[in-house]
Amino acid sequence: MYKTTIGLEIHIELKTLKKLFCNCKTNFNASSNLNTCPICLGMAGTLPKFNKKEVLHLAIKLGLALSSDISNIISFDRKHYFYKDLPKGFQTTQFFNPVLRNGNLQIENKIINIKEIHIEEDAGKTKGDNIDFNRCGIPLLEIVTEPDFTSYEEVIEFLKSLREILLFLDISDAKIEEGSMRVDINISVSKDNLLGNRVEIKNVGSFKSIKNAILYEQERQIKLLEENNIILEHTRCFDENKNKTIFMRNKETIKDYKYLKEVDIKEIYIEDDFIENIRKNLPILPNEKRVFYKTKYNISDDEIDILFENILFYSIFEALCVKTKNPREVINLICGEFLKILNKENIDIKNLNITYIANLINIFLDEKITRDTYKKTFYEILKNNQNPEEYIEKNDLYLIDDENIIKDAIDIVLEENKKALDDYKNGNLKSLKFLLGATLKKLDYRANANIVNNILIDIIN
Numbered sequence: 237m238y239k240t241t242i243g244l245e246i247h248i249e250l251k252t253l254k255k256l257f258c259n260c261k262t263n264f265n266a267s268s269n270l271n272t273c274p275i276c277l278g279m280a281g282t283l284p285k286f287n288k289k290e291v292l293h294l295a296i297k298l299g300l301a302l303s304s305d306i307s308n309i310i311s312f313d314r315k316h317y318f319y320k321d322l323p324k325g326f327q328t329t330q331f332f333n334p335v336l337r338n339g340n341l342q343i344e345n346k347i348i349n350i351k352e353i354h355i356e357e358d359a360g361k362t363k364g365d366n367i368d369f370n371r372c373g374i375p376l377l378e379i380v381t382e383p384d385f386t387s388y389e390e391v392i393e394f395l396k397s398l399r400e401i402l403l404f405l406d407i408s409d410a411k412i413e414e415g416s417m418r419v420d421i422n423i424s425v426s427k428d429n430l431l432g433n434r435v436e437i438k439n440v441g442s443f444k445s446i447k448n449a450i451l452y453e454q455e456r457q458i459k460l461l462e463e464n465n466i467i468l469e470h471t472r473c474f475d476e477n478k479n480k481t482i483f484m485r486n487k488e489t490i491k492d493y494k495y496l497k498e499v500d501i502k503e504i505y506i507e508d509d510f511i512e513n514i515r516k517n518l519p520i521l522p523n524e525k526r527v528f529y530k531t532k533y534n535i536s537d538d539e540i541d542i543l544f545e546n547i548l549f550y551s552i553f554e555a556l557c558v559k560t561k562n563p564r565e566v567i568n569l570i571c572g573e574f575l576k577i578l579n580k581e582n583i584d585i586k587n588l589n590i591t592y593i594a595n596l597i598n599i600f601l602d603e604k605i606t607r608d609t610y611k612k613t614f615y616e617i618l619k620n621n622q623n624p625e626e627y628i629e630k631n632d633l634y635l636i637d638d639e640n641i642i643k644d645a646i647d648i649v650l651e652e653n654k655k656a657l658d659d660y661k662n663g664n665l666k667s668l669k670f671l672l673g674a675t676l677k678k679l680d681y682r683a684n685a686n687i688v689n690n691i692l693i694d695i696i697n
């Protein structure tokens with residue numbers, strides 16, 4: 237029986253305004269090499285200055301959410317390697333004193349231990365023959381887990397939970413497809429509970445690819461062991477088109493990097509007050525919210541997944557719950573009509589008018605409009621920012637609640653359908669349904685079917 241052991245190294249790009257050691261901006265859409273200065277280009281004679289205010293704040297937020305030990309003193313180190321997108325010839329990272337240690341995250345059936353989380357700077361980006369140094373010096377957190385995973389299912393569950401936490405804490409966009417969350421997988425297969433030699437798979441770019449890369453690598457390594465081959469430690473990458481992992485390079489060892497203390501940055505002390513202040517302002521975390529939604533609002537896990545996958549959906553839901561009477565109806569709307577419209581139309585959901593949507597939901601819950609009108613008006617709010625009351629009024633879509641109008645319509649229908657009326661009186665229940673349908677049609681479907689039904693029976697009897 238073969239056993240798979242997996243550990244992860246996850247880089248997440250932090251949402252800061254400034255870079256890690258200089259005042260350059262971090263915006264994603266700037267033109268090439270605009271966001272650079274002598275410090276992040278690593279020119280001789282420049283001195284890095286740690287962006288403590290932004291970066292340390294975000295790192296500690298994550299540390300608290302993952303129950304980590306927070307160091308009281310941190311420092312930075314140089315990790316040496318040569319690559320054209322790293323002009324300094326070394327990356328400034330934390331090797332000896334990482335900011336966070338011994339964290340954990342609970343997934344469904346087990347706890348995944350997090351060995352450490354350290355702060356480091358990103359490198360530039362190679363685009364064909366050109367290099368864009370805008371990304372150089374953008375702050376990252378590297379999350380290093382213990383090798384606690386045994387399957388791709390556990391890996392993906394962990395990554396999804398971690399991503400939700402990052403979004404709730406508002407510390408990263410955590411978009412795996414866009415590179416603001418990058419996952420390296422260390423995987424080994426072994427027999428008889430021994431730990432095998434591990435292979436690293438670099439930068440796998442989607443949850444689907446993570447699953448496929450792990451499945452492919454498991455099979456590849458088992459095959460090698462079956463043929464009595466030794467698995468050498470090395471680094472691979474995942475080719476999405478061929479759906480397989482490919483040899484990239486031999487594994488660097490710690491020795492190769494010649495870690496050295498970064499003497500240009502002094503040790504940084506983290507005061508207890510600083511940590512306590514962050515702890516006090518920590519938002520409710522996704523797991524806690526999940527339990528609340530399930531027990532109080534009767535929302536399913538699948539529906540919660542939809543809410544948590546896009547943090548904007550979550551905030552829209554929360555805002556609507558405050559302003560409406562029935563959270564269950566809000567979730568129906570978001571997971572149903574809302575997603576349907578977003579799939580078809582290009583709508584900027586950052587600027588939705590929450591009051592309009594809430595008013596519409598309440599009008600519907602008060603049974604003043606039909607479901608059809610509800611959907612139509614919701615579309616108008618999303619697409620054209622229509623005021624729902626005005627729209628419904630203008631188009632004469634409110635349900636008819638005047639009993640006399642309903643009675644008049646019934647009288648006409650009964651007059652026009654004498655045979656159906658006789659059939660019903662002779663015990664044919666289907667005829668009642670027919671008469672109800674005809675009355676609703678006569679009222680342009682603007683009346684509540686239950687109310688019409690009751691009046692109809694009253695009149696016939």
Ligand SMILES: [Zn+2]
Pocket residue numbers: 255258259260271272273274275276277373
């Ligand atoms: Zn700079």
